[in-house]
Amino acid sequence: MLRFARSRPGERSRVRAIRALFLRHGDESTPEGRSLRLLRAWLSPAQRAHFAEKGYFEVVGGDTGRQYRIHAGAGMNVCEVDKKGRPTLGLCFMPVGELPIGDIMLSQKIALENWESGALAVARRFIPNRFSFRRSRLLG
Amino acid sequence: MAIQVVMDRTGDSRHRFDPDGEQELAKAEQRFYELTKVGFTAAVRTGPGKVSQIQSFDPNAEETVFFPRLVGG
Numbered sequence: 001m002l003r004f005a006r007s008r009p010g011e012r013s014r015v016r017a018i019r020a021l022f023l024r025h026g027d028e029s030t031p032e033g034r035s036l037r038l039l040r041a042w043l044s045p046a047q048r049a050h051f052a053e054k055g056y057f058e059v060v061g062g063d064t065g066r067q068y069r070i071h072a073g074a075g076m077n078v079c080e081v082d083k084k085g086r087p088t089l090g091l092c093f094m095p096v097g098e099l100p101i102g103d104i105m106l107s108q109k110i111a112l113e114n115w116e117s118g119a120l121a122v123a124r125r126f127i128p129n130r131f132s133f134r135r136s137r138l139l140g
Numbered sequence: 141m142a143i144q145v146v147m148d149r150t151g152d153s154r155h156r157f158d159p160d161g162e163q164e165l166a167k168a169e170q171r172f173y174e175l176t177k178v179g180f181t182a183a184v185r186t187g188p189g190k191v192s193q194i195q196s197f198d199p200n201a202e203e204t205v206f207f208p209r210l211v212g213g
Binding site: 030031032033034035038042043044045046047048075076092093094095096097098099100102103106107109110111113114115118119122123124 | 145147148149150151152179181183185188189190191192193205207208209210211212213
């Protein structure tokens with residue numbers, strides 16, 4: 001007879017932390033690890049620190065000067081934030097193809113900083129709620 | 141050595157070339173236009189965290205990254 005063992009307290013967070021360490025210290029053999037290394041190399045020091053600490057980083061739109069937050073994620077991971085840092089509008093856009101997470105986030109950063117109107121033209125918009133950008137993984 | 145980094149499902153493909161080598165430079169230039177012709181965006185790093193999109197091949201760029209066309213999710 002099968003029985004589902006209840007996980008010990010804190011086990012899930014331990015597993016998550018180990019996985020994050022594994023990724024953070026660059027498992028170059030995985031697409032995700034390689035893409036995150038590339039992303040970190042192309043972030044500014046402030047963005048890199050933010051990403052490591054909070055799981056997201058912020059960019060300034062090249063055309064409008066609006067502030068955007070890019071969360072770790074492969075879709076529905078970008079939002080526009082107001083001056084108080086509150087998400088006001090969710091944006092979903094990404095490069096075609098099945099790219100790993102770091103590549104997607106770097107493409108989003110480059111697009112918003114250099115070609116904001118083009119990125120906004122293709123992006124699907126959504127209203128963010130308090131569950132939209134919950135931090136699920138430490139990847140910075 | 142300069143490098144062209146092309147994003148793909150493996151993370152990226154890296155193409156190193158000697159910018160002083162005529163043949164290698166020509167090959168890098170050809171790769172640039174082949175990729176941008178099919179919709180890739182090219183960008184170069186201009187400072188820490190500073191990135192600029194480029195429309196034409198820059199023989200002096202040390203590192204160029206290419207990502208595919210953007211679509212809405």
